Amino acid sequence: FLLLILSGLIFVILVMLYRRYHSTSIIKFLMLNAIKQNHLVPYYQPIIDAEKNITCGYEVLIRWETKKGKVILPDEFIPQCEANGVITPLTFQLINTVARDIRKLEMQHGKVLPYYFSINISASVLQDPELIDITRSALAHYHIAPHNIAFELTERSPIDNIEQAEHNCAKLNAMGIQIKLDDVGNGYCDFLALQKLQATTIKIDKIFIDDINSLAANTIVKSLIAFAEKAEVEVIAEGVETEQQAKILTDLGIRYHQGFLYSKPMPFDSLSNDKNFNV
Numbered sequence: 001f002l003l004l005i006l007s008g009l010i011f012v013i014l015v016m017l018y019r020r021y022h023s024t025s026i027i028k029f030l031m032l033n034a035i036k037q038n039h040l041v042p043y044y045q046p047i048i049d050a051e052k053n054i055t056c057g058y059e060v061l062i063r064w065e066t067k068k069g070k071v072i073l074p075d076e077f078i079p080q081c082e083a084n085g086v087i088t089p090l091t092f093q094l095i096n097t098v099a100r101d102i103r104k105l106e107m108q109h110g111k112v113l114p115y116y117f118s119i120n121i122s123a124s125v126l127q128d129p130e131l132i133d134i135t136r137s138a139l140a141h142y143h144i145a146p147h148n149i150a151f152e153l154t155e156r157s158p159i160d161n162i163e164q165a166e167h168n169c170a171k172l173n174a175m176g177i178q179i180k181l182d183d184v185g186n187g188y189c190d191f192l193a194l195q196k197l198q199a200t201t202i203k204i205d206k207i208f209i210d211d212i213n214s215l216a217a218n219t220i221v222k223s224l225i226a227f228a229e230k231a232e233v234e235v236i237a238e239g240v241e242t243e244q245q246a247k248i249l250t251d252l253g254i255r256y257h258q259g260f261l262y263s264k265p266m267p268f269d270s271l272s273n274d275k276n277f278n279v
């Protein structure tokens with residue numbers, strides 16, 4: 001009888017292992033294929049200097065455009081890519097695609113763009129020594145100035161090798177590439193990382209902007225602003241959707257805004273038609 005229970009248990013464990021392996025390998029296969037076929041494409045969302053009412057940069061937000069024309073949002077596949085390591089080739093390809101897009105825009109307009117294009121970098125990629133060479137050769141290959149590229153690191157996943165991340169960021173900084181800390185307030189509140197990685201900007205998470213009318217969120221935002229002033233870092237408010245929010249944020253002293261109020265993320269071809277695109 002005991003033997004029966006034991007073999008039943010072993011069977012269940014084997015089935016679980018198989019299903020787990022199978023599903024991770026299928027998504028891995030699909031993602032690697034999507035990379036190879038250039039189905040992972042950058043969209044661009046303007047970041048606005050609300051004081052001057054001009055665009056000062058773009059956040060690069062990846063989309064998966066399937067063969068059937070469906071657009072899949074990053075929350076549906078980035079966590080899996082982070083878990084199975086595909087995030088590294090994905091990001092390295094994205095860096096090249098963005099550099100190529102910047103080059104195209106510069107050729108169209110006949111000048112170096114004043115904008116930065118801020119690419120989301122997962123913690124594991126920020127710690128990858130190869131990141132430096134990939135970035136450097138993308139800049140060189142497409143003749144891009146370093147101020148055109150920035151990296152933003154989410155606070156939501158921890159950095160496990162802070163020394164290596166620090167080392168990479170020092171090199172990026174020396175190259176003239178800025179580091180921004182993303183989703184601030186909605187994660188580890190990693191002020192140590194901010195300091196060690198020499199980040200120049202904090203992006204205040206949308207949850208506080210949504211709730212900016214509440215005393216709690218308002219107080220948190222105010223203290224982040226006070227901190228940023230002391231630390232001499234810039235502040236971007238994420239997820240600004242209404243004029244009323246924009247006004248409150250401006251009154252609080254937040255100069256840089258990003259959100260649907262100004263523009264949704266758009267594909268490359270719409271970029272230079274955008275009302276904010278003005279070089």
Ligand code: C2E
Nearest residue numbers: 061062073074075078120121122239240241258259260261
């Ligand atoms: P994130 O970096 O915090 O990016 C901001 C997200 O908020 C984007 O969602 C953007 O479309 C959305 N957003 C911007 N303004 C508004 C607004 O006014 N209202 C609302 N409701 N949403 C707004 P998206 O594009 O779905 O990206 C989700 C997350 O996926 C990103 O959050 C980022 O963490 C991750 N992600 C996107 N692209 C990449 C990538 O290339 N690499 C990595 N590692 N992560 C990425």
Ligand code: MG
Nearest residue numbers: 059120152182
């Ligand atoms: Mg981001």
Ligand code: MG
Nearest residue numbers: 182183203238
């Ligand atoms: Mg963000």
Ligand code: MG
Nearest residue numbers: 183205206238
């Ligand atoms: Mg966010």
